[in-house]
Amino acid sequence: xxxxxxxxxxGQALDAPPVKxxxxxxxxxxxxxxxxxxxxxxxxxxxxxxxxxxxSHVPRSELLIPTVVELPxxxxxxxxxxxYPAGVAYSFAIDPTEKLDVYEGGFKVxxxxxxxxxxxxxxxxxxxxxxxxxxCYPPKKLDVDVLxxxx
Amino acid sequence: MLAGTFGLDLSLSKGLExxxxxxxxxxxxxxxxxxxxxxxxxxxxxxxRERRLAQQQMAPKMSMPEADRAGGDPAxxxxxxxALQGKVAPGFTLVDLDGKKVSLADxxxxxxxxxxxxxWCGPCKIEMPWFQEFSQKYAGQGLVVLGLAADDASKTxxxxxxxxxxxxxxxxIADSKVEEAYGGVSYLPESxxxxxxxxxxxxxxxxxxxxxxxxxxxANIKKLIAAGGQ
Numbered sequence: 271x272x273x274x275x276x277x278x279x280x281g282q283a284l285d286a287p288p289v290k291x292x293x294x295x296x297x298x299x300x301x302x303x304x305x306x307x308x309x310x311x312x313x314x315x316x317x318x319x320x321x322x323x324x325x326s327h328v329p330r331s332e333l334l335i336p337t338v339v340e341l342p343x344x345x346x347x348x349x350x351x352x353x354y355p356a357g358v359a360y361s362f363a364i365d366p367t368e369k370l371d372v373y374e375g376g377f378k379v380x381x382x383x384x385x386x387x388x389x390x391x392x393x394x395x396x397x398x399x400x401x402x403x404x405x406c407y408p409p410k411k412l413d414v415d416v417l418x419x420x421x
Numbered sequence: 422m423l424a425g426t427f428g429l430d431l432s433l434s435k436g437l438e439x440x441x442x443x444x445x446x447x448x449x450x451x452x453x454x455x456x457x458x459x460x461x462x463x464x465x466x467x468x469x470r471e472r473r474l475a476q477q478q479m480a481p482k483m484s485m486p487e488a489d490r491a492g493g494d495p496a497x498x499x500x501x502x503x504a505l506q507g508k509v510a511p512g513f514t515l516v517d518l519d520g521k522k523v524s525l526a527d528x529x530x531x532x533x534x535x536x537x538x539x540x541w542c543g544p545c546k547i548e549m550p551w552f553q554e555f556s557q558k559y560a561g562q563g564l565v566v567l568g569l570a571a572d573d574a575s576k577t578x579x580x581x582x583x584x585x586x587x588x589x590x591x592x593x594i595a596d597s598k599v600e601e602a603y604g605g606v607s608y609l610p611e612s613x614x615x616x617x618x619x620x621x622x623x624x625x626x627x628x629x630x631x632x633x634x635x636x637x638x639x640a641n642i643k644k645l646i647a648a649g650g651q
Contacts, residue, residue, distance in 0.1 A: 292607070333540045333541055333574070333578065333582060334541050335541050362543055362544060362547060362628075364544075364547055364628065364629075364634055365543075365547050368543070370543065399541055401542070401543060401544070402627075404544060404627035404628050404629070405542075405544055405608040405609060405610065405626060405627035405628065406539070406541065406542040406543060406544060406545070406608065406609050407607065407608050407609075408539075408571070408607070408608075408609075409541070409573075
């Protein structure tokens with residue numbers, strides 16, 4: 271009984287939502303189906319909070335922190351190099367001369383994948399640094415839980 | 422005697438058998454429990470994964486994060502809640518780009534503008550040349566500007582950025598202790614105007630998103646210089 275109780279508690283802890291951290295980007299956790307054993311592409315959809323922007327994957331200054339998806343490979347899953355969208359030009363109203371390259375609204379990151387048949391879960395993260403038109407926020411990591419079926 | 426010996430032998434043998442059975446039974450019970458726990462654990466993880474997959478298939482979620490919507494967000498010129506205003510400025514001792522220790526207490530009796538910034542913060546780098554200009558313009562009235570880099574970048578990068586912006590006022594490397602003391606510094610830029618009596622006269626977060634930003638800073642500096650004599 272004690273063991274059963276411990277297992278139930280552990281199971282609940284694994285299922286419990288993580289501690290909430292202020293985020294400026296949301297991840298659309300959509301299930302995907304790919305062909306087993308063949309090269310396919312996983313689409314990771316993100317949405318930047320209205321009024322905010324994040325640096326693109328290739329910001330115009332080396333001082334700026336790029337947006338990067340970090341996904342670990344899993345058993346039976348081989349990942350290719352992620353493909354990021356181009357950013358859009360952005361300037362702070364007070365300094366229109368300095369152009370930044372950012373993501374606003376929705377953006378998609380494509381991750382090539384080859385997976386064995388079955389259900390796979392990749393627990394990764396999105397590293398980004400957000401600003402609005404007046405301030406910037408320290409770099410953050412957003413949990414990215416990718417669930418997909420290969421069949 | 423013989424019977425007695427046999428009887429003794431028999432009871433010894435039974436006792437041994439009982440002991441062996443007891444150990445075997447205990448071992449089997451423990452092994453069984455381990456198997457059951459492992460099965461339950463596997464089933465829990467597996468079911469959880471299947472359940473999440475099913476949930477995602479039913480309704481892809483894209484709930485927007487809360488961010489800083491509930492007040493205190495320095496968007497579009499709105500300021501943060503001035504939590505430290507009117508209080509004694511938290512003291513600190515930090516190192517500058519040359520490794521020299523600099524304390525807020527070193528400037529006791531002077532108006533000090535403490536500005537948190539980072540190399541990755543665009544609005545910060547717009548403001549910094551203004552602070553440089555004002556640090557020189559109001560030096561005669563005792564104004565001191567301290568730039569606290571809340572940044573993981575190396576000292577070389579921080580120093581290079583400051584040089585590129587023609588900043589010559591002291592740049593100190595902030596640590597988590599000073600950031601916490603000044604309210605967490607959850608966004609940048611943040612500035613604290615510390616008057617001559619060591620109290621925080623004003624605190625600002627973010628930058629005004631119009632051409633009035635520089636004028637606003639200068640007006641704040643004038644108030645700072647005028648306030649809190651010793």
